[in-house]
Amino acid sequence: MDQSSVPDQQALFGWSDAAPPTPAPSAFADSPQARRLLDVREVYAEPAALDSPRGRQIMARLPGVRVTEVPSHWRIPALHGNDGNVARWVRVKTDTLVLGVKRTLETRPNGRSADWIAPGPSNGCAMACAYCYVPRRKGYANPITLFTNIEAIVAHVRRHVRAQGPKPEPNQCDPHAWVYDIGENGDCSVDALVCDNTADLIAAFRTLRTAKASFATKFVNPDLLALDPRGRTRIRFSLMPPDDARLLDIRTSPIADRIAAAPDFLDAGYEVHFNLSPVVLRPGWQRDWADLLTHLDDVLPARVKQQAAAEIIMLTHNEQLHEVNLGWHPRAEDLLWQPAAQETKRSQNGALNVRYSQDIKRTALTRLHQLLATHAPWLHVRYAF
C-alpha cells in the first residue's frame, strides 16, 4: 500500500501510531496512552453487578462517575444499536463502561484456536477495529461490558477443566494442555486496565495443570507482566502489516510495539503466540506480509521463536458492519469490502457475512505459507482458517 494513502489516526480518531514508548508498569495507569483509550465518564450497570465485590471494586476506581442502573446489560437503548451512535463511535468506547452479570455460564467446544471457549469475563471493547465481529449482537457502538460475577466464571472453568481430566493426545491447539479461550468477545489486555477479571483468570489457570488459558490481543498492557502466569496462559498478539493496521486496527497498540513486547511477556511467564489476522487481500499484500515476517525474524530473540506458533485467519466481513463503517470510516471499506473477490453466506441470525471465495482464499493461504517458509520458517502454523 502506498504510504501516502494511509490516513493519519491522530487526525481521524484522536489516536496516534507515533504514541510515546510504552511506559513501565508502575507508570502505566497514569500514561497518556491508557487515558486516551479509556476515560470513563458514564457507567451503565445492573443493580446486582453494582452490588457485587467486583462491581464495588471497579466503582471505587471511578469516583464521581455518573451511574445509570439498567435492567439488563443486553438492553441499553441509549447505547446499543447503531442509530445516532455512528458519529460518536469512538467517544462511546472511551467514556462508557457497562457492568453486568453473566447469567449463562457455558463452555463450548472449539477445536481450532482453542479446545474450548470459556465464558468470557467481558463483552465489547474500547478499541474499534473496523472488521470486528464482537459488536454484532449488541449493535456496533459496543463499549466494554465487564461481568462482575467473576468468581462464578472462575468456578465454572475450574469444574470444566477438572471434568476433562488430562488431555489424551496432542492436537493443533496444544500438545499437552486443554486450551481455553478466555477472550472471545473482548480484549483481556484492555479489560485489565479497569478491573481484575483478567488477573483472576490468569491466577486460576496458574494452578490448573492440565489446562491453559489463551487470549488474542491488540493492546500491549505492561500491567499483565506482573500477573505471574507460570506458563499456563498463552497470549496471542495479533499482527498484520502496519499500514493495514493504521487503517483498520483503530485505537490499538502499534504493530511494532506488539512484536517488541513478545520477549517481555515470555520472560514474565506467558506462552507467546501470534495471530496473523485478519489477512486482508489488496494490491501489495504479499510484499507487506513478507516485510512483516522479515521484521519478526529480525527482532525476535531465539527464545521467543522456539516456542512461538501462529494462527492465520483470513478476513471475514459482514454486510451490516459494512453499512455502519461507511458512516464513520469509509476508507476502511475500500479494503474490507471487495465483492468481486468475496462470497456471501447467511448466518443463523440472518446477517449476511462475506468471506473470500474459496479459490482466492486457497491461493492466498498457499502464498502465505510460502512467505512463512521463506521469511520466518521457525513460525509453526497451528491452523489457518
Ligand code: SF4
Ligand atoms: S481488539 Fe478485538 S475485540 Fe477489540 S475491536 Fe479489535 S477485533 Fe474487536
